[in-house]
Amino acid sequence: MATEPPVVSLDGVSVEFGGSGGLLSGLLGREEEPVRAVDDVTLDIGENDVVALIGESGCGKSTLGKAAIGAQRPTGGTVSYRGQDVWAARDGRGEAEIPFDRIRRSLQIVHQDPGSALNPNQRVLTSLTLPLKKWFPDLSRVEREERVFTLFEHVGMTPAEDFANRYPHQLSGGEQQRVVLVRALLMNPDLVMADEAISALDVSLRVEMMDLMLDLQDVFDTSYLFISHDLANARYLAEKSDGRIAVMYLGQLVEVGPVEEVIADPQHPYTQVLKWATPDLYEDPAERVPVRSVDIPDPRNPPAGCRFHTRCPEAREACRAEDPDPYPVGEGHASRCFRALDDHAYWDSEVLDD
Amino acid sequence: MSDPVLEVEDLSVAFDLSRGRSTVVRNVDLDVEREEVLGVVGESGSGKSMVALSMLDAVMEPGRTTGTVTYHPEDGDPVSVLDLDREELRRFRWEEVAMVFQGAMSSFNPVTRIRTHFRETLQDHDYDVEAGMDRADDLLEKLYLDPDRVMGSYPHELSGGMKQRALVALSLVLEPEVLILDEPTAALDLLMQRSIVSLLRDLRDELDLTMLFITHDLPLLTKIADRMAVMYAFDVVEFAPTEAFLEETAHPYTRLLLNTTPDVTAPVSEIQTIPGSKPDPVERIPGCSFHPRCPVATERCESEEPRLVDAGEDHLAACFYVDDARAEIPVRGQGGGETGAEPPLGDADGGGDADGD
Numbered sequence: 001m002a003t004e005p006p007v008v009s010l011d012g013v014s015v016e017f018g019g020s021g022g023l024l025s026g027l028l029g030r031e032e033e034p035v036r037a038v039d040d041v042t043l044d045i046g047e048n049d050v051v052a053l054i055g056e057s058g059c060g061k062s063t064l065g066k067a068a069i070g071a072q073r074p075t076g077g078t079v080s081y082r083g084q085d086v087w088a089a090r091d092g093r094g095e096a097e098i099p100f101d102r103i104r105r106s107l108q109i110v111h112q113d114p115g116s117a118l119n120p121n122q123r124v125l126t127s128l129t130l131p132l133k134k135w136f137p138d139l140s141r142v143e144r145e146e147r148v149f150t151l152f153e154h155v156g157m158t159p160a161e162d163f164a165n166r167y168p169h170q171l172s173g174g175e176q177q178r179v180v181l182v183r184a185l186l187m188n189p190d191l192v193m194a195d196e197a198i199s200a201l202d203v204s205l206r207v208e209m210m211d212l213m214l215d216l217q218d219v220f221d222t223s224y225l226f227i228s229h230d231l232a233n234a235r236y237l238a239e240k241s242d243g244r245i246a247v248m249y250l251g252q253l254v255e256v257g258p259v260e261e262v263i264a265d266p267q268h269p270y271t272q273v274l275k276w277a278t279p280d281l282y283e284d285p286a287e288r289v290p291v292r293s294v295d296i297p298d299p300r301n302p303p304a305g306c307r308f309h310t311r312c313p314e315a316r317e318a319c320r321a322e323d324p325d326p327y328p329v330g331e332g333h334a335s336r337c338f339r340a341l342d343d344h345a346y347w348d349s350e351v352l353d354d
Numbered sequence: 355m356s357d358p359v360l361e362v363e364d365l366s367v368a369f370d371l372s373r374g375r376s377t378v379v380r381n382v383d384l385d386v387e388r389e390e391v392l393g394v395v396g397e398s399g400s401g402k403s404m405v406a407l408s409m410l411d412a413v414m415e416p417g418r419t420t421g422t423v424t425y426h427p428e429d430g431d432p433v434s435v436l437d438l439d440r441e442e443l444r445r446f447r448w449e450e451v452a453m454v455f456q457g458a459m460s461s462f463n464p465v466t467r468i469r470t471h472f473r474e475t476l477q478d479h480d481y482d483v484e485a486g487m488d489r490a491d492d493l494l495e496k497l498y499l500d501p502d503r504v505m506g507s508y509p510h511e512l513s514g515g516m517k518q519r520a521l522v523a524l525s526l527v528l529e530p531e532v533l534i535l536d537e538p539t540a541a542l543d544l545l546m547q548r549s550i551v552s553l554l555r556d557l558r559d560e561l562d563l564t565m566l567f568i569t570h571d572l573p574l575l576t577k578i579a580d581r582m583a584v585m586y587a588f589d590v591v592e593f594a595p596t597e598a599f600l601e602e603t604a605h606p607y608t609r610l611l612l613n614t615t616p617d618v619t620a621p622v623s624e625i626q627t628i629p630g631s632k633p634d635p636v637e638r639i640p641g642c643s644f645h646p647r648c649p650v651a652t653e654r655c656e657s658e659e660p661r662l663v664d665a666g667e668d669h670l671a672a673c674f675y676v677d678d679a680r681a682e683i684p685v686r687g688q689g690g691g692e693t694g695a696e697p698p699l700g701d702a703d704g705g706g707d708a709d710g711d
Binding site: 056057172174202203204205206207208211229230231232233235236239240263273274275276277278279280281282283284288289291293294295296 | 397398498513514515516543544545546547548549552553570571572573574576577600610611612614615616617618619620622625626627628631632687
């Protein structure tokens with residue numbers, strides 16, 4: 001059996017912002033340091049796959065998410081959709097087997113703030129049928145509306161016609177977010193990138209929304225790249241779908257693996273710290289802050305060597321000198337830390353304790 | 355034995371809207387004991403921020419605050435906060451009770467260095483500036499900040515987490531008795547949230563502070579609070595010492611809230627949703643405001659409003675059926691309870707559509 005290429009494949013992807021060429025800095029004669037928001041990330045997302053991407057704000061997770069759905073052009077590496085280089089298709093380079101607009105339709109996005117993702121002056125029915133009209137021109141108006149109503153019933157927004165004819169401000173936050181999810185899924189996407197899609201919802205609605213996403217995954221055979229700063233939510237969604245957790249720190253993926261392993265036995269010190277930072281109701285973690293510095297370094301000037309060494313409780317001299325690669329620590333599980341290697345010079349070098 | 359520093363009685367806050375009177379706090383009674391950390395948890399719109407604001411008589415126009423808020427200083431006569439005049443209120447607000455809000459970004463003047471914020475606060479309140487600035491440096495250091503760097507910075511030069519910690523230091527520089535924190539960590543990252551909570555707890559122990567900590571983040575709150583107050587639909591439905599709150603939870607809403615809170619170790623199958631949706635501040639639900647969503651509600655709950663009743667030591671809950679709730683709504687993490695019991699789903703017609711129009 002020939003292996004099918006993954007739905008989305010990121011290979012050595014980097015995204016840099018700024019640097020020389022900015023108008024303002026040019027005028028002021030200033031040299032701006034570019035920010036490498038995403039640095040050499042490799043990740044495959046398969047069919048019906050769920051990857052929960054977590055990290056602190058400014059770590060580059062949203063930029064990586066946008067790169068994965070072809071909404072952000074990488075400055076290095078390639079992004080492929082089912083084997084087709086997304087940006088080659090966009091630029092008409094080579095022979096594109098899959099046209100760019102089909103790629104964009106197959107890769108959808110759900111934002112954090114559903115209120116601003118919907119046109120406030122349009123009934124939600126209009127917001128939902130317009131993209132259908134564009135991408136499925138053969139459908140009649142009645143057929144388009146029926147598709148919307150069917151999905152509304154599926155997500156529990158009944159009577160569907162009544163809800164569809166409302167304006168966004170006549171819906172609660174949870175209802176708005178369901179509308180945005182419906183809009184993404186109407187395109188029959190292969191991958192939905194959900195960027196902090198539940199963070200703005202009330203605690204009691206978050207689990208409901210995640211359950212709905214998983215329920216719709218079964219209906220639509222879609223994959224999710226679920227971006228969150230919250231490990232507990234990421235773990236819930238990934239574990240219910242047998243997915244993976246990917247942990248990002250200052251532009252790099254520091255740990256990727258099956259959710260149970262990453263949660264029960266995190267390998268990277270940063271993942272361990274995130275787990276400490278996620279309080280459990282019925283478990284008391286250590287009292288002390290387990291990092292050497294609570295503040296994140298400036299992403300414009302990331303530390304040399306391992307990027308986490310300035311905060312890492314396990315850091316040694318070796319971490320200052322050399323940037324670790326992702327090392328396998330289990331089946332489909334990698335950690336970007338020398339501690340994964342039994343014979344690395346790390347073990348013989350001086351402990352950092354500044 | 356009880357020694358409240360803040361005493362709130364029959365507190366209500368209402369706004370008159372074109373579609374009717376919106377009551378966002380309803381007849382709340384609440385005491386904050388001296389040197390305790392009282393955690394107030396509730397979903398957005400439950401009224402928790404309004405309770406905090408009304409303790410400083412700071413509810414914005416056209417909101418109307420009624421009831422009494424009494425402040426008991428360490429020594430001296432009790433103060434009726436809602437009767438203070440402008441000048442008295444100005445002093446009361448920073449010197450006796452200080453408040454830290456969610457958005458540290460907007461609490462600082464963007465064109466003024468952090469040092470100036472500290473100096474002006476000390477001057478305005480006629481404090482010894484030099485002694486105060488020394489105290490400020492000390493506070494910043496305790497919060498893992500470099501005083502020289504932070505004092506010399508403009509707000510935009512600091513990260514969100516640094517600004518929030520600088521704001522905590524600023525709120526403590528006049529040595530208030532009570533610190534009210536309203537979602538102080540909501541805009542921050544996980545690691546920073548947890549770190550700030552850990553640092554606040556250290557500060558509390560060192561400075562003998564009283565804290566009122568308000569958040570929707572239940573797991574985080576249980577790591578700092580000595581006692582919990584749960585708000586639902588504009589009133590407090592349960593008070594309990596934190597351990598009893600987790601182990602002998604009394605109110606059905608609190609029990610369901612614990613079950614819907616994801617954490618990283620609970621089996622995912624035991625994380626459940628709360629049926630129905632939250633009530634509207636304009637339409638008064640007759641009887642118990644939680645009855646449309648409650649799995650143990652009876653006819654009585656539809657017409658009669660439950661008062662707070664004894665549910666254990668220092669433990670109160672506004673429910674007629676605390677024993678039934680404990681027996682019939684298993685909470686993960688709590689021992690006992692029948693494991694084979696059906697998960698509580700409530701009535702499907704609970705109210706999911708009721709707020710739709």
